[in-house]
Amino acid sequence: MSEIGLGAAPLGNLYQPISEADAQATLASALAADVTYVDCAPYYGFGLCERRVGDALRGRDDVVISTKVGRVLVAAPEVVDDRERHGFRSSMPFSPIFDYSYDGVMRSWEASLQRLGLARINVLYVHDIGSITHGDAHQQRMMELTKRGGLRALEVLRSEGQIDGFGLGVNEIDVCLTLLREADLDVILLAGRYTLLEQGAMDELMPECARRGVSLVIGGPYNSGILATGTRGAHTPRFNYEHAPDDVIQKVRRLEDVCERHRVALPAAALQFALAHPQVASVIPGLCGPAQVEQTLELYRARIPDAFWNELKSQRLIRDNAPVPESKSS
Template sequence: MTHFAPPGPLGFGGAPLGNMFEAIDDKTAEAALVAAWDSGVRYFDTAPHYGSGLSEHRFGNVLRRYPREAFALSTKVGRLLRPDPSRPDNGPFVDGLPFRVEADYSYDATMRSIEDSYQRLGLAQIDIAFVHDLAADHLGPAWQEQFEVARSGAFRALTRLRDEGVIKGWGLGVNLTEPCIRALEVADPDVFLLAGRYSLLNQPALDRLFPMCAERGVHVVVGGPYNSGLLAGGRTFEYQDAPAEMVVRRDRIAAVCERHGADIRSAALQFCAAHPVVAAIIPGAKRPEKVAVNARLMAATIPSALWDELRHEQLIPANAPTPN
């Protein structure tokens, strides 16, 4: 069975438009989304969590001007927004909307979340719903309990909505492989959004999760292809200061890219997109010029000798697919 997949290879990730780490104005957010559309992007991903609804509002304000059948849209469930004029802290998002975020993976909360997203987006169709951050405590005991709530709640609700044709597919939006593997064992997801677990720097999804997805016809959207900045010239890895060994590895990869006249950012994007189970990659961008750069990097020609050298230097696994 082949499940619904968003169009790729390049999509648009909506966390930056929720004012992640830094606030931007509505005009800049609008320009970034228009630039993505103009560069050929037809898959857009957002979430209630991003800026306490701000990202969804911004997406809807722009995407409503385009034919709905011309693009795919995903959002997430598992976080309900409650009015709170004190504007409580919401992780890395600054100057968000006046709502507090409450984690809730139950059946009723999932149905409520979908309805709320329709209202914030101002759109009557959501193509994919991801269960958001189901492994937020990084596989501690609470994760197992959380998963069971989602299994009997969110999974059941989203399966019903898919079967009724309300959505086209559902899956998990997480940054660990283990909940995806577990979901394949106990449910029938269509697509996963996996952040930071398949990249030019590390590939924990390669040997177990991706083969399981291939066998089931399940697709993957790769988030965080730059590993939160380290592969794009920054110093952060998984939203923290990068460990020294990762900086060294990045520098070795960059040196290989330089020898072959390639941009490491192009290599990072195209490596992720080359795996057959990967339907799309969604680098985030706050500003239109960065969107245009991502599109250019995605289309750049990379010599096959670069991939050969990365394998020879054991900087990528021998069994990792690379672009032709």
């Protein structure tokens, strides 16, 4: 995986529609810049994201592609336009149904191959398993995964060489610790839980991943937007998919003050901080448009002085023991 990957949820028309031309231009720009990891999911646009990603990657063998299992798409003839559903403005006439069982995982994998138009997928993530997502249905979903063969299906696909590895694609830490005891995971895509604002993953998850040789991919490095936009514009700051609470806004304002003193762009610090942890293989911001791709790579390469990280630690804005990037030569 390239250290900066492409989170392809926006290509499924997340919150707003984008044209086919813009979607393909985004992917072409990323590939031209040696971004060689693309993450998608059936859920992203109800098949639209996978179709677009497959069209860009077909015929290439130098790109790592991941998609997800846990939802099966079923026909929804009532869908006739692109009004928002589950956050996506997609007119694809399908609806997502949770199914973490053996059959559900196999059906999802086979359907993803068809939508992508590819003969192989490198990594499969179990998508959105966890008590925060499922509430009272959590134990039922976990039973599908552990007792009704979902994990076994993934192990079969890996042992047969159909995939290179599997893991979890979640935004909850506790379920990662639980499933590390249930399966031989290769990688965890953790969204939003290891950022400039949150380092709770350092307590148990990252040490356990290091012990087991499990890599981490960090999604949501901007915590749903607030670490990209900051708090000083006309927009409404978003955190964890919702309007940011006051305590988060206050902490980001303190981060912005330190950034201003050291002439550091807040999103550059967010990207580079997540990548500095030795357990992290890649960071995958959601990207839409060649300009965003170019800007993200500039943030990734930006020089950040040691004094910046030292001040964040002295002000207890990040943990004292959090790894930080080494200085880059100018």
